[in-house]
Amino acid sequence: MIKVTLKDGSIKEFENPISVLDVAKSISEGLARVSLAGVVNDTVVDLRYIIDKDCTLSIATFDTQEGKDAFRHTTSHILAQAVKRLFPEAKLAIGPSIESGYYYDFDVERPFTFEDLEKIEAEMKKIVKEDLKIERFELPRAEALKLMEEQGEPYKVELINDLPEDEIISFYKQGDFVDLCAGPHLMSTKPIKAFKLTKIAGAYWRGNEKNKMLSRIYGSSFTKKADLDAYLEALEEAKKRDHNKLGRELELFTTAEPVGQGLPILLPKGARIVQTLQRFVEDEEERRGYLLTKTPLMAKSDLYKISGHWDHYKDGMFVLGDEEHDEEVFALRPMTCPFQFMAYKAKKRSYRDLPLRYGETSTLFRNESSGEMHGLIRVRQFTISEGHLIVRPDQLEEEFKGVVDLINFMMDTLGIREDISYRFSKWDPNNKAKYIDKPKEWEETQDKMREILNHLGIDYTEAEGEAAFYGPKLDLQFKNVHGKEDTIITVQIDFSLAERFGMNYIDKDGKEKYPYVIHRTSLGCYERTLAMLIEKYAGAFPTWLAPVQAKILPISEKYHDYAEEVSKALQNRGIKVETDYRAEKIGYKIREARNERAPYILVVGEKEAENREVAVRSRKNGDEGAVALDSFIERIVKEIETKEK
CATH class of the missing domain: 3.10.20.30 (Beta-grasp domain)
Incomplete structure (x- = not known):
């Protein structure tokens, strides 16, 4: 049995x-x-x-992720079959299911157009109606290669050649269409009825910018048309909130080809938001006992060789010079930790000096590949709220908890804590080349971190192979409007670098000992946080964060003097204001101010000037009518000081 x-x-x-x-x-x-x-x-x-x-x-x-994946992977094969029917010369690359749907990459003479998508969708509907039986079969390596070579599929040949010798090589067949695939798939094409092709993009083969650019078609599919319609509606809303689009429309940031990819320029409004965030972070960290440092943007390769970054991270760094020809080689810093370690080493330390908390608003540089960069989410130069805590073993849990408390406070204040998930990122013992090779210390440190997380009552998932090269970490994950998950904040326990740098302290027993180091950010990367906030609030930031907190609109030129008086009164209390002096109709100016997402619009005319009032229009309450200027100022100052959401 x-x-x-x-x-x-x-x-x-x-x-x-x-x-x-x-x-x-x-x-x-x-x-x-x-x-x-x-x-x-x-x-x-x-x-x-x-x-x-x-x-x-x-x-x-379909209620399970495994079910969705099988359903959508099957849809990607129907997409590929439709493309091969309409564009026989297209070469197949890969077509996986993804969280929100599926995609398939093709090598074609010209990129697909939206007109092509309509034809492909129509052909997909025909394939579904044909109710083609889907069959799985396996072939020995030589026969598998021969089949793909005969079908003129060079990308599939490459994939087969890269498979381990003992790998089972499987294919799926539906009608006259055959594709190399591990599966799983549905039994036939018939169930795939509610689907939509949503986007065309370029994608380098295997994500490597040195390879050929392929044409990628994205789509999604559901078992019910109502669910597809709801998804497409959400997709349209996501497009409206997309920080890359909205951030430019609201004049928060821009990019310029002569400057370079992954190097966004923050415009005055975007820079003002980041400045507000930085002041908030630095003030809060100082209140919690952090000591501010200011360290160089670059260092000799010697520093990165001590830390291990030269061995484990050099490809991700901007290196200045050539080791073969230059006496000294420098690199722009990808992180601040080695520099703050040198601050620690500036003098002898006692156990009484610990814990020592360093914080810094750090500009960092990472050589991201062009295919990875996106808006403010993934860039080559960015600023981060970086910090390092040097602690004794008996202080580790308390200080780790303090870091998490600080982060949660930041997330609560920004109003995004409910959108965050926690991931415990561990090393991969089968990939020792990626990590410092100290298995015993890895396991001990991971056990300590797991224990601390459990004591904190954090609901977290575990991910093998996502740790930093020097220690495990707690990652705070955030999904953008398109469903892609990014790490915005990390907390790492480092058991190794203190010893590498000779960072010791004299303990109670008079002996030299090595501390633990907690690497952390409190708000993460400011550029990425700005992107996240644009999408979270659709550009309508809470008043304390808004780049323009009140927009003053004089009804006509006669009231410019009073508008200026109102502006100065607000500015004297630290309120960020703009005044629209243009000779436009007041209705037009109000509509524009609304589109700019100003929290408050203050209209001033004859009555307001006579009574020292402002006619208030707020995002929350609409038209509130005339309010005494001093009363409004006290109200908005309180809203800003309390960081009301």
């Missing part, structure tokens, strides 16, 4: 080998109808997969 343990813990027994689909049928016909894949012993498989020994099994429907 074959024993199959189901998700609820119940066990079903079968006399003969049985497919996942038939197991689903044995549970209920209703379940079988909505089944998309199976998870056997934690491995995702087709419904056609034959179970021939005891195992655990869960049936994947």
